[in-house]
Amino acid sequence: MKEFAANAQDTSRPIRIGIAGLGTVGAALIRILEEDGAAIAKKLGRPLIVSAVSARSRSRDRGIDISNIDWYDDPVALAKSEDIDLFVELIGGEDGPAYAAITAALERGCPVVTANKALLARHGVALAHMAEKHEAQLGFEAAVAGGIPVIKTLREGLGSAAITRVYGIMNGTCNYILTRMGNEGIDFESCLKDAQELGYAEADPTFDIEGFDTAHKLAILTTLCFETEIAADQVFVEGISRITQADIKVAADLGYKIKLLGMARQTPDGIEQRVHPTLVPAKSSIAGVDGVLNAIALETNHVQELLLAGPGAGGQATAASVLSDILDIARGTRVPPLGVPSAELAKCERAPMRVHEGGYYIRLNAKDVPGALAAIATRMGESNISLESVIQRPDLHATEPGVEPESSRTVVLITHETIESAVRDALARIDKDGFIVGQPQLIRIEEF
Numbered sequence: 001m002k003e004f005a006a007n008a009q010d011t012s013r014p015i016r017i018g019i020a021g022l023g024t025v026g027a028a029l030i031r032i033l034e035e036d037g038a039a040i041a042k043k044l045g046r047p048l049i050v051s052a053v054s055a056r057s058r059s060r061d062r063g064i065d066i067s068n069i070d071w072y073d074d075p076v077a078l079a080k081s082e083d084i085d086l087f088v089e090l091i092g093g094e095d096g097p098a099y100a101a102i103t104a105a106l107e108r109g110c111p112v113v114t115a116n117k118a119l120l121a122r123h124g125v126a127l128a129h130m131a132e133k134h135e136a137q138l139g140f141e142a143a144v145a146g147g148i149p150v151i152k153t154l155r156e157g158l159g160s161a162a163i164t165r166v167y168g169i170m171n172g173t174c175n176y177i178l179t180r181m182g183n184e185g186i187d188f189e190s191c192l193k194d195a196q197e198l199g200y201a202e203a204d205p206t207f208d209i210e211g212f213d214t215a216h217k218l219a220i221l222t223t224l225c226f227e228t229e230i231a232a233d234q235v236f237v238e239g240i241s242r243i244t245q246a247d248i249k250v251a252a253d254l255g256y257k258i259k260l261l262g263m264a265r266q267t268p269d270g271i272e273q274r275v276h277p278t279l280v281p282a283k284s285s286i287a288g289v290d291g292v293l294n295a296i297a298l299e300t301n302h303v304q305e306l307l308l309a310g311p312g313a314g315g316q317a318t319a320a321s322v323l324s325d326i327l328d329i330a331r332g333t334r335v336p337p338l339g340v341p342s343a344e345l346a347k348c349e350r351a352p353m354r355v356h357e358g359g360y361y362i363r364l365n366a367k368d369v370p371g372a373l374a375a376i377a378t379r380m381g382e383s384n385i386s387l388e389s390v391i392q393r394p395d396l397h398a399t400e401p402g403v404e405p406e407s408s409r410t411v412v413l414i415t416h417e418t419i420e421s422a423v424r425d426a427l428a429r430i431d432k433d434g435f436i437v438g439q440p441q442l443i444r445i446e447e448f
């Protein structure tokens with residue numbers, strides 16, 4: 001903080017930033033800083049210059065001119081350089097050079113801005129502690145929902161309002177796939193392939209489609225909402241890879257859309273953090289957030305529901321959030337990185353998923369034998385589950401491997417509000433009875 005404070009007071013000097021990582025976000029940031037340099041200087045009352053950069057390849061064409069900017073092969077050396085006032089980490093990865101460089105900068109009191117959710121989900125509390133100890137600011141607006149200013153809203157925008165629940169669509173890849181499945185009747189695999197061809201999904205899409213990326217972002221939001229330590233390993237996670245056209249069609253007929261939601265709230269049993277495909281009313285605001293867009297809803301005691309929607313990724317939108325952190329730090333805004341001092345964060349006590357209460361969509365492949373449906377209904381009743389509807393339609397053919405459509409019938413059960421453990425028990429007993437084939441599909445319903 002010392003060098004930065006000294007320089008920050010000397011408004012005749014530009015603020016010098018060092019950027020490690022010149023990929024999608026880093027290159028976009030340099031482009032914005034070039035194009036908007038005059039407007040930024042006007043806002044700040046002094047120029048903001050990129051004085052040094054680091055990446056792996058010095059010769060790679062990035063569509064930006066870095067010929068007049070100092071080059072560092074080693075991002076840690078850049079973070080330690082006395083010639084920068086603010087360090088921007090855009091390398092990625094939860095450990096390795098990103099972590100080494102951020103800690104090197106913070107330890108010398110140099111403010112840091114990062115877009116790295118994986119690193120924050122793992123080391124966020126320790127980094128916040130380090131930043132506080134060395135009086136350095138740590139900005140990470142771009143780490144959650146790319147271009148949406150949700151971190152600033154939570155840290156600074158809500159006054160003393162207490163958050164009662166946070167939920168949202170935090171992964172554009174999943175939202176793109178589910179939107180196309182819903183609008184065009186295409187199966188999951190084809191949508192994923194298109195998403196990969198369009199650059200919305202990675203070659204290995206597991207991290208996105210199985211919900212882990214959403215879990216990282218949710219864990220960071222949970223901390224800011226409920227003043228608990230980041231606990232990314234305590235998020236219940238289910239992805240979207242088992243969603244079929246049958247699920248999408250039945251949901252639509254019942255007035256719902258399927259979205260991959262991340263949700264967190266404080267319950268009497270602890271903090272509930274969950275990521276899973278969810279049936280949401282088609283008329284709800286969150287259901288209207290389609291394609292690659294993200295949205296985060298904050299329910300609070302003072303402002304009721306606040307919905308922030310916009311681009312969750314992409315170089316330009318993400319770089320805009322990085323720049324907003326840079327400007328805040330350059331102006332001297334001082335806030336604890338995680339909303340409250342890190343020493344005041346409580347342990348995150350996990351509410352077990354088995355006590356979750358809600359409605360359920362259950363799709364089963366019942367064997368086409370007498371008594372199968374009656375046995376299934378009986379098991380549900382024994383677990384005190386009341387069924388709102390039982391749907392059996394000829395167009396809902398099973399598509400799972402090993403399930404013969406000729407000898408089984410696809411049945412969808414919609415339950416009234418019940419407890420997760422009751423549903424799990426009933427399904428285990430139905431499976432044991434031998435009246436179903438394949439794995440049941442279970443999707444939770446939220447009424448917003």
Ligand SMILES: NC(=O)c1ccc[n+]([C@@H]2O[C@H](COP(=O)([O-])OP(=O)(O)OC[C@H]3O[C@@H](n4cnc5c(N)ncnc54)[C@H](OP(=O)(O)O)[C@@H]3O)[C@@H](O)[C@H]2O)c1
Nearest residue numbers: 021022023024025055056057090091092097115116313314
């Ligand atoms: N892309 C998005 O839409 C988005 C959205 C939100 C958050 N983020 C986050 O933003 C960060 C950057 O993402 P990105 O998409 O811009 O990544 P990217 O395109 O893969 O770029 C990574 C950059 O880091 C550089 N790099 C890798 N290892 C390095 C090392 N050891 N030393 C110095 N530089 C190194 C690479 O250098 P070379 O170019 O020479 O290989 C590259 O320029 C990640 O934390 C990501 O999660 C991205």
